[in-house]
Amino acid sequence: MDIPLPFLDQSLVLTWWKIWGYAGTFMFTGRWFVQMHYSKKAGRPVLPIVYWIMSLFGSFMLFTYFVFGKNDSVGILANLFPPVVAVYNLWLELSHRKKQQGEQL
Numbered sequence: 001m002d003i004p005l006p007f008l009d010q011s012l013v014l015t016w017w018k019i020w021g022y023a024g025t026f027m028f029t030g031r032w033f034v035q036m037h038y039s040k041k042a043g044r045p046v047l048p049i050v051y052w053i054m055s056l057f058g059s060f061m062l063f064t065y066f067v068f069g070k071n072d073s074v075g076i077l078a079n080l081f082p083p084v085v086a087v088y089n090l091w092l093e094l095s096h097r098k099k100q101q102g103e104q105l
Contacts (some may be wrong), residue, residue, distance in 0.1 A: 017068065017069025020065050020069065021065035021066075024057075024061025025058070026058075028055065029058075034048065038051075049090065052086045052090045053090070055083070055085070056086040059079050059083040060083055063079040066079060
């Protein structure tokens with residue numbers, strides 16, 4: 001599906017890979033709005049677990065877009081490290097929650 005869209009005297013071609021890449025961008029960027037919402041609600045800086053989940057999925061989506069859709073080494077390198085950090089922080093969070101549950105019993 002290649003749909004040309006008029007954009008600044010050029011045509012922007014919309015492909016399934018671009019839709020995937022845009023979705024990844026919105027997922028990765030949207031995590032900041034989620035973090036802001038939770039922080040405002042708590043009245044202090046907070047990084048909820050959904051922040052790390054959105055980081056992981058957004059990075060994965062962007063990485064696959066740059067590998068298969070765009071074939072751009074800059075995008076590939078930019079999206080290699082964030083999923084590692086997201087997985088590590090999810091692991092820490094889940095370990096912490098498990099430890100807290102054990103202490104409550």
